[in-house]
Amino acid sequence: MKLWMKILAGCAVAIGFVLLVLLFNLPDSEHVGPKHFIKVQPKLQDILNQAQHFTVEPGTRIGTRMDKGKLIRVRSSVDAFLIRNEDGRYFVIVDLGGGFLGTQGYIYSEAPNVNITNIAHMPLEESYHLAQLNDHWWSYDGKED
Secondary structure (H helix, E strand, O other), rough: OOOOHHHHHHHHHHHHHHHHHHHOOOOOOOOOOOHHHHHHHHHHHHHHHOOOOOOOOOOEEEEEEEEEOOOOOOOOOOEEEEEOOOOOOOEEEEEEEOOHHOOOOOEEEOOOOOOOOHHHOOOOOOOOOEEEEEOOOOEHHHHHH
């Protein structure tokens, strides 16, 4: 075999290996979790700050959406649900959408370290995986992708 063919084959193998490594190490910016949470934390904090201006009665939830940087109350196409359980606990569920990734987003609890699975009025209809990110925040990711 000629030397140039050996060099070409070696380069092809090396490039293939590098591409494979890159494929498995690319950041998945669309899946919720600790890395994504850090990236979207300013947006989530803005939603929380604006959500404080809504009155949510115990046992109810309010649908909201960001419109030109302002959180507004809506009945459909909801981005964030503001929920107050019958016992007065306050939650904000920020939906990041679905599509081929399934339903996913973040849940904020005003009280730290609560059992998030017992939230009344949770708008999630499919089964999902919950992961606690800190004392007040959880991520949810639909299992039915």
